[in-house]
Amino acid sequence: MVMSSKRAAANLAWDLLELISKTIDNPKSVLKPFAQMKGIGLTRSGYYKKLRRFEKYGLIKEQQTSEGQVFIITSKAKYLRAKAVTKKPRTDGLGSLVIFDIPEEKRKARDTLRRFLTRNGYTQIRESCFLSPFQISQDLQDLIEELKLQKDISFFATKSEYYFS
Numbered sequence: 001m002v003m004s005s006k007r008a009a010a011n012l013a014w015d016l017l018e019l020i021s022k023t024i025d026n027p028k029s030v031l032k033p034f035a036q037m038k039g040i041g042l043t044r045s046g047y048y049k050k051l052r053r054f055e056k057y058g059l060i061k062e063q064q065t066s067e068g069q070v071f072i073i074t075s076k077a078k079y080l081r082a083k084a085v086t087k088k089p090r091t092d093g094l095g096s097l098v099i100f101d102i103p104e105e106k107r108k109a110r111d112t113l114r115r116f117l118t119r120n121g122y123t124q125i126r127e128s129c130f131l132s133p134f135q136i137s138q139d140l141q142d143l144i145e146e147l148k149l150q151k152d153i154s155f156f157a158t159k160s161e162y163y164f165s
Contacts, residue, residue, distance in 0.1 A: 015050060016059050016077055031060065031071040087121055088135045090157075097156040098122065098130045098140075102149060109147040116143055131158070 031037075031051065034044045042050070051071055054060045059077040063070055090096065098117060102110040114124070120137070122130035136155055144153055 016054050030063075030073065032067075033069055087137070089133055090135055092157070094157040094159055096132045096134060096136050097158045098132075098136075098153065099156065100128045100149070100153040102128070102152045106147075106149070106152075109149055112147060113143065113149065113153075116140065 034047045037047065040047065051060065054077070055062060055071070058074055060071040060073055063072050100110070100113065102113070114130075117130045117132075117140075118124065120132075120140070121134055122132040124130055144150060
C-alpha cells in the first residue's frame with residue numbers, strides 16, 4: 001500500500017513536532033548535533049536518519065555556525081507546528097466510538113488507522129475499538145477513504161461512564 005505524498009508529509013510533520021517538543025523550548029531554536037541533545041530517546045543513527053528525512057521534505061535545513069553544525073527549522077515546519085489540530089468536542093454529552101474489523105491483508109492500513117486515532121485523542125479500549133469525546137473529524141474520514149476502509153469501520157455515538165482528561 002502506498003500512501004499519498006500529502007499523508008506522508010503529514011506523518012513526517014508529526015515526527016518532527018514530536019522531536020521538537022522533546023528538545024526545544026523556544027520555537028526559534030535549532031536542532032543541535034546528537035552529542036549536545038539529551039533525553040530524546042533516539043540512537044545517534046536514528047536521530048540523524050530523522051533529520052535527513054526532515055531535510056528531504058524541507059522541514060529543516062543544515063547550516064554551519066560558530067557552534068558547529070546545526071539544523072534550522074524552516075518556515076514550512078513552523079507553519080505546520082503553529083497549525084492547530086481541529087478537535088471539536090461533542091456538545092450532546094455523548095462520545096464517538098470507532099469500531100473496526102480490518103482483515104489481515106490490510107495490516108498496514110490497520111496500523112496506520114490505529115496510529116492516527118491514538119495521535120488524535122482517541123483512547124484505545126480494545127485492539128479495534130477507540131473512544132473519544134470529540135466529533136468524527138474530516139481528517140479521519142479522508143484517511144478512511146484514502147485507505148479504502150469504508151466497509152470495515154463503524155462509527156457510534158455512545159454514552160459512557162468513562163471520564164476524559
